[in-house]
Amino acid sequence: METEKRSNLYLLTGLIFGLAIGLVISLMIAPAVNRDAAPAQLVDSDKAAYRLIIAKTYVSDYNLVRAQSRLELLGDPSPSVALAGQIQELQGASTHGEVEALQRLMDALNTSNQAPVQDPNLTPPVP
Numbered sequence: 001m002e003t004e005k006r007s008n009l010y011l012l013t014g015l016i017f018g019l020a021i022g023l024v025i026s027l028m029i030a031p032a033v034n035r036d037a038a039p040a041q042l043v044d045s046d047k048a049a050y051r052l053i054i055a056k057t058y059v060s061d062y063n064l065v066r067a068q069s070r071l072e073l074l075g076d077p078s079p080s081v082a083l084a085g086q087i088q089e090l091q092g093a094s095t096h097g098e099v100e101a102l103q104r105l106m107d108a109l110n111t112s113n114q115a116p117v118q119d120p121n122l123t124p125p126v127p
Contacts, residue, residue: 040075047074048086055083055101064108071109080109 071079083106
């Protein structure tokens with residue numbers, strides 16, 4: 001009887017080919033896409049588009065509280081400054097309606113920040 005010596009090299013090559021094919025599929029053919037990103041995780045161009053949508057919504061319903069809460073989701077240190085920067089970028093390249101919507105939202109934010117907040121539960125001081 002003749003004993004055959006077989007090598008287990010086919011197992012190693014199969015493993016290497018399997019890993020290579022899996023990497024090609026996962027990185028090039030069907031890469032994973034994160035569709036559940038928070039607004040603060042967006043790239044700058046998408047944040048600008050998000051601000052524009054917020055401004056257009058504000059112009060349609062004038063709900064400043066909702067607009068402020070949506071702007072806070074972007075994580076900008078100062079939403080008014082971010083809106084002003086976006087307005088400057090869009091001055092020549094955009095339609096007038098987009099710039100006007102952003103301007104109205106920025107004006108409303110600046111006005112609400114300057115107005116003193118009145119607590120209805122407080123009574124005025126007695127002289």
